[in-house]
Amino acid sequence: MSDQDLVIGANLPDYEFVRMVVDEAYRQGARSVSVLYTDDQTARSKFLYGSETAIDYAPSWLQEGLAPALQNGMAYLRLGGSDPSLLKDIDPGKVARSSKAAAVVGKPISEAIVGGATNWCIVPCVSPRWAKHVYPDLAEAEAVEKLWDVVFATTRADQPDPVAAWKQHVEQVKRNMDRLNSYGFQALRFQGPGTDLTVGLADGHVWCGVESFARNGAVCSPNIPTEEVFTMPHRNRVEGHVRSTKPLSLRGQVLDGIQVTFKDGAVTSVCAEQGEDVIKKLIETDEGARRLGEVALVPHSSPVSQTGLLFFDTLFDENAASHIALGRAYADTMCDYFEIPVDERSQRGANDSLIHVDWMIGSDEVDVDGIGPDNQAVPVMRKGEWAWSA
Amino acid sequence: MSDQDLVIGANLPDYEFVRMVVDEAYRQGARSVSVLYTDDQTARSKFLYGSETAIDYAPSWLQEGLAPALQNGMAYLRLGGSDPSLLKDIDPGKVARSSKAAAVVGKPISEAIVGGATNWCIVPCVSPRWAKHVYPDLAEAEAVEKLWDVVFATTRADQPDPVAAWKQHVEQVKRNMDRLNSYGFQALRFQGPGTDLTVGLADGHVWCGVESFARNGAVCSPNIPTEEVFTMPHRNRVEGHVRSTKPLSLRGQVLDGIQVTFKDGAVTSVCAEQGEDVIKKLIETDEGARRLGEVALVPHSSPVSQTGLLFFDTLFDENAASHIALGRAYADTMCDYFEIPVDERSQRGANDSLIHVDWMIGSDEVDVDGIGPDNQAVPVMRKGEWAWSA
Numbered sequence: 045m046s047d048q049d050l051v052i053g054a055n056l057p058d059y060e061f062v063r064m065v066v067d068e069a070y071r072q073g074a075r076s077v078s079v080l081y082t083d084d085q086t087a088r089s090k091f092l093y094g095s096e097t098a099i100d101y102a103p104s105w106l107q108e109g110l111a112p113a114l115q116n117g118m119a120y121l122r123l124g125g126s127d128p129s130l131l132k133d134i135d136p137g138k139v140a141r142s143s144k145a146a147a148v149v150g151k152p153i154s155e156a157i158v159g160g161a162t163n164w165c166i167v168p169c170v171s172p173r174w175a176k177h178v179y180p181d182l183a184e185a186e187a188v189e190k191l192w193d194v195v196f197a198t199t200r201a202d203q204p205d206p207v208a209a210w211k212q213h214v215e216q217v218k219r220n221m222d223r224l225n226s227y228g229f230q231a232l233r234f235q236g237p238g239t240d241l242t243v244g245l246a247d248g249h250v251w252c253g254v255e256s257f258a259r260n261g262a263v264c265s266p267n268i269p270t271e272e273v274f275t276m277p278h279r280n281r282v283e284g285h286v287r288s289t290k291p292l293s294l295r296g297q298v299l300d301g302i303q304v305t306f307k308d309g310a311v312t313s314v315c316a317e318q319g320e321d322v323i324k325k326l327i328e329t330d331e332g333a334r335r336l337g338e339v340a341l342v343p344h345s346s347p348v349s350q351t352g353l354l355f356f357d358t359l360f361d362e363n364a365a366s367h368i369a370l371g372r373a374y375a376d377t378m379c380d381y382f383e384i385p386v387d388e389r390s391q392r393g394a395n396d397s398l399i400h401v402d403w404m405i406g407s408d409e410v411d412v413d414g415i416g417p418d419n420q421a422v423p424v425m426r427k428g429e430w431a432w433s434a
Numbered sequence: 435m436s437d438q439d440l441v442i443g444a445n446l447p448d449y450e451f452v453r454m455v456v457d458e459a460y461r462q463g464a465r466s467v468s469v470l471y472t473d474d475q476t477a478r479s480k481f482l483y484g485s486e487t488a489i490d491y492a493p494s495w496l497q498e499g500l501a502p503a504l505q506n507g508m509a510y511l512r513l514g515g516s517d518p519s520l521l522k523d524i525d526p527g528k529v530a531r532s533s534k535a536a537a538v539v540g541k542p543i544s545e546a547i548v549g550g551a552t553n554w555c556i557v558p559c560v561s562p563r564w565a566k567h568v569y570p571d572l573a574e575a576e577a578v579e580k581l582w583d584v585v586f587a588t589t590r591a592d593q594p595d596p597v598a599a600w601k602q603h604v605e606q607v608k609r610n611m612d613r614l615n616s617y618g619f620q621a622l623r624f625q626g627p628g629t630d631l632t633v634g635l636a637d638g639h640v641w642c643g644v645e646s647f648a649r650n651g652a653v654c655s656p657n658i659p660t661e662e663v664f665t666m667p668h669r670n671r672v673e674g675h676v677r678s679t680k681p682l683s684l685r686g687q688v689l690d691g692i693q694v695t696f697k698d699g700a701v702t703s704v705c706a707e708q709g710e711d712v713i714k715k716l717i718e719t720d721e722g723a724r725r726l727g728e729v730a731l732v733p734h735s736s737p738v739s740q741t742g743l744l745f746f747d748t749l750f751d752e753n754a755a756s757h758i759a760l761g762r763a764y765a766d767t768m769c770d771y772f773e774i775p776v777d778e779r780s781q782r783g784a785n786d787s788l789i790h791v792d793w794m795i796g797s798d799e800v801d802v803d804g805i806g807p808d809n810q811a812v813p814v815m816r817k818g819e820w821a822w823s824a
Contacts, residue, residue: 047487056471062473071483073485075487076493089456090466097465098464101465103439103466105500105502106496109499
């Protein structure tokens with residue numbers, strides 16, 4: 045919006061791209077553009093050389109300035125694409141302690157952003173290390189080039205009229221949202237290899253997708269690319285077992301083959317072929333970390349999925365497959381969330397946590413049924429595709 | 435100090451040096467290390483593409499988080515060395531408007547830092563653009579190499595035991611400080627080509643140098659290198675005319691041949707051979723911008739001066755020559771400053787302003803006398819050297 049403040053979070057190696065974004069933001073009438081750089085290398089430094097005190101500590105001064113500004117409507121743009129296995133050689137226990145400290149001081153930021161105070165967006169930015177993870181057999185420059193092509197294709201930036209193409213995409217996703225909202229399902233049931241999971245939905249849940257309406261008056265697409273429609277699970281009503289269908293980059297490590305059992309909404313057992321320590325530490329973060337805050341449906345034919353690539357980056361991989369998220373729920377996925385007393389939000393099913401971690405459970409071998417108010421099963425997805433024509 | 439928080443301000447191209455500093459800070463027991471990068475290129479962007487609203491505006495959210503943390507004793511390290519003529523093609527009027535907006539929101543930071551709340555330090559970091567200004571005839575890589583050598587020499591980092599060499603330097607500067615404090619001068623008189631300036635000193639002024647004692651209990655050298663001893667002029671008692679002896683990099687432009695006349699402490703006329711617009715805008719910032727906040731003595735034989743180089747960087751050039759500063763005075767240059775009621779500080783001579791800009795008025799052609807309590811002139815410097823042996 046014109047005369048709006050903007051803060052950009054970016055990875056240090058992306059500074060050339062950042063400079064272009066800053067120029068364009070001023071051209072579009074930004075009142076101020078601030079850039080906060082993070083550097084993978086200095087992020088490692090604390091684990092390599094820091095004291096035990098340093099591991100358990102995160103300073104809060106930046107968040108104390110930033111959170112009120114976001115609550116007051118400063119726009120937030122995050123350029124993603126860091127090294128997926130940055131901390132693979134670091135003790136996951138230390139990473140968990142550090143992540144928790146960061147999540148505690150970061151909570152006011154999350155509350156402002158996912159709480160819908162302002163327009164925000166996460167967009168990809170190709171870094172050499174990320175590109176080499178996606179294309180390990182290519183030379184770095186070639187990998188970077190190729191991954192940018194994929195970014196432009198999946199975000200529709202390569203279309204003759206990218207904005208028109210995006211609007212068309214928005215309309216298509218909205219049709220699926222509207223259909224799901226009209227069904228009023230009480231639960232979704234996922235069935236596939238290693239998976240039979242019933243995800244009860246929160247009372248008064250709303251299906252969302254593509255666009256958010258922020259309290260500062262802006263309409264925004266919080267993720268680009270985005271293919272998902274998502275809503276709020278009921279924190280106490282998830283039952284069964286589920287197996288991940290894609291690897292997941294989390295806390296600088298790659299996790300794979302995650303298997304989880306839920307009872308009364310909570311994780312009762314978890315194992316993984318790779319990164320088991322990381323996910324076990326993750327669900328110990330707090331009470332809400334072992335319950336779901338999001339369930340999302342993505343057709344297997346999504347452009348991201350059709351690339352056939354593993355991105356090791358949630359922004360992409362979560363848009364290639366249906367997924368669930370452990371942790372905090374999104375306010376806009378419950379009707380009138382901010383008018384509901386805090387105690388009652390939880391009773392209606394809203395989960396709270398320091399974490400929000402998506403992981404992929406959909407594929408072309410997974411079916412999804414919606415369980416209607418009358419307990420009848422309605423086909424929603426078959427072999428990973430919508431059971432209806434859009 | 436161990437378990438202390440540290441924030442580093444750095445220019446984007448210096449990230450490799452920053453990484454080394456972050457590693458070392460954690461090794462030395464820092465509880466947290468945060469890095470705030472500034473980028474010369476995006477700093478230009480606002481002037482090239484921003485609206486009129488953007489020019490007059492600076493966001494305050496970062497300072498609102500940072501200032502309380504500094505007041506609470508977080509250490510501050512600034513790595514200097516940006517492009518001296520970054521904004522040479524930009525309208526100085528716009529730069530002045532933008533600088534003023536930044537100074538207003540930055541005031542709580544200045545107050546914390548120069549107010550002595552915490553340990554802080556400005557150190558040089560060689561950037562290619564800076565090096566090319568100092569050595570315009572050398573290839574970039576060679577210029578960078580050579581300027582680093584000068585940095586190491588002038589900071590004593592090239593000595594067999596740099597810490598011992600620094601301590602010896604501290605002792606030597608302290609002897610001059612003690613001597614000046616014992617004289618109890620009421621004024622200093624500078625005489626040389628184009629200069630006959632009497633700088634009245636504040637009532638209760640204290641000569642300082644090399645080390646500061648911060649309220650968080652730390653002892654620090656706020657500038658490295660530093661050769662100066664400095665104190666507080668009386669805001670109403672500066673008389674005469676003065677000519678600059680070195681160019682000055684200010685607001686992205688290089689100023690030279692500055693001539694200023696003072697009456698009753700205030701600038702009554704100013705001209706410059708280069709950058710006259712910039713200095714004229716500067717003294718319009720506020721009432722205190724046309725009065726002095728610092729007077730400093732540096733012998734012409736200082737190691738920085740002996741390099742024979744023009745650095746276009748105040749951290750160096752102010753340590754090659756005696757200088758004065760327009761604007762804000764330093765709290766620690768007035769005895770018991772924080773115990774004195776605010777109104778009375780000004781009566782005793784303390785100046786306040788959004789700016790603090792040093793410029794060089796000493797050389798081997800300039801003599802300095804101290805005017806004692808009995809109105810007798812005492813030789814302090816002759817041809818730019820101390821009138822006594824140290």
